Amino acid sequence: MNAEELKKLNVAQTVDARGTSCPGPLLAAKKAVGEIESGEILEVLSSDEGTKNDIPKWCEKMEHEFLGIIEEDSYFRLFLKKA
């Protein structure tokens, strides 16, 4: 999905992992995804560069659908749909 499509998503929960280093964003995503329902959207905010690769790989492993990323000035917004 492109940035415009991602901005229109109905996000069930946003987890702010900015300021944490690896594996902080993964741990935050893991916890938050346990709090939403299957099919709902989770948004992860991260300032850690490695998260851009880690979250898609994590989604692949956990069978969540990675939807895309929006790059803001100093952080990233990553979107996924819970399996």
Next chain:
Amino acid sequence: MSEKLVIIVTNGPDNQEKVTLPFVMATAALTMDVEVTVILQAAGVLIAKKGGCIENVKAPGLMPLKELMNIFLENGGKLLLCTPCVKERGIAENELIEGSTLISAGTVITESLSAKAVLTY
């Protein structure tokens, strides 16, 4: 959890990066529902001493080791320690942090053989 990872740590708190990275990997693996066993050998056993040097381990760019260790243990990580390495350093069993288990070589081998991958630090 269907997959298993074993991580062997032979570095002690003198090498903050090498003693922290195994727990970065371990906690990352736990988020993927991978079963993780960390085996501390040689100077690595020092980080399992209660109130010990773990409190001061904060490698640049990485989370504090104490925080990672807590996450690891709270999420089902298994922490095994080389028995002679512990005894050689004069650490009593009751000085070890909760969740530590003393083992010998045979367990290292069976744990490793039952894992899909073994990482060594």
